[in-house]
Amino acid sequence: MKRLKLLTVFVLVTTLFAFTGKSVSDGYKIGDLATDFSLENIDGKMVSLSDYKDAKGFIVIFTCNTCPYAVAYEDRIVALDRKYASKGYPVIAIMPNNTDVKPGDNMEAMKARAKAKGFTFPYLMDKGQKIYPQYGATKTPHVYLLEKTRKGNEVKYIGAIDDNYKDATAVTTKYVEDAVDALLDGKEIKVKETRAIGCTIKV
């Protein structure tokens, strides 16, 4: 009996480890095809990537209301959409947090924030938190630049928006802009992955 108990504990522990290990390393790599989704927008409508017939790709950004890093980037996210939506690369913002843990990220708060900051792009709720783990997002803000190809939406860049979270005027490399510009010019993206500090996605 005791042995069985031990065995159960062993199995439990190993599955647990396998699980936590998996959640860290999983997610898209450059060149993978990203899943589409149907998520609720702040206007109550459902939004999918496939709705955008004319888009050349997407700037998918996992972001939220409550993370200081995400907040520091809000204006720059709006600027990205202003600059690139008309060129075929709209911003699609997805809020990945569990709103029971972070009530400040619930749909009402998302609506209020989008209005206050003048979001020009969809701000979607990852209800049930099914989408961000597939992308492999770990934090906010976390950008996935997708290019529409015949095979599907191919991941072209993963990471930060630029290299200065503190001060938009002191940025020296605009990673996302450089990547989108490269795609628009049919050139190779120079920096395909970057790291930045962000707030853990709340589960």
Next chain:
Amino acid sequence: MKHIFLLFLLLCFSCNDNVKEQKKVISEVADLEAKKQNSALDLEIYDYDGLEPLINKVDNKVHVVNFWATWCAPCVKELPFFEAVKEKYEDDGLEVLLVSLDFPKNYESKLIPYIAKHNLKSKVVALDDTDQNRWIPAINKDWSGAIPATIIYNKDKRLFFEKSFSQEELETEIQRFIK
């Protein structure tokens, strides 16, 4: 003619030296200013190059380095566990370093009051280095940049965790090093 040329060269060099000297003085003054400021705040602030030796010590201790910020709820939640292990394992040669990633504009308004209010016993330093794409992978190649994140190391072994700890989990990891 040759002499004049040499003299010219010499002048150039001495002139160069002067500039260097001036620069040095200026940077020393700047250092002094910075030090003064920091001592008023009572907080050590580093860029990555400054932090690097503090998180790569080669001695007979076990080092726990935790990356956190006052705005990071899961970080703040686990801070007491780091304080507790510091207290409990200090005699076994455990050293805790809390590296704050708070925004510099919040050092005075949030970070320093937080340290005082919670009477943090562990050493706290602030990392202010915007080139995150350089230092995040330098700290650990698998770190996505989410915090909390923790390093536990001694001179032989180094583990990295991009996760939140319970006190029990933290102690389990530390005991592997201490035994």
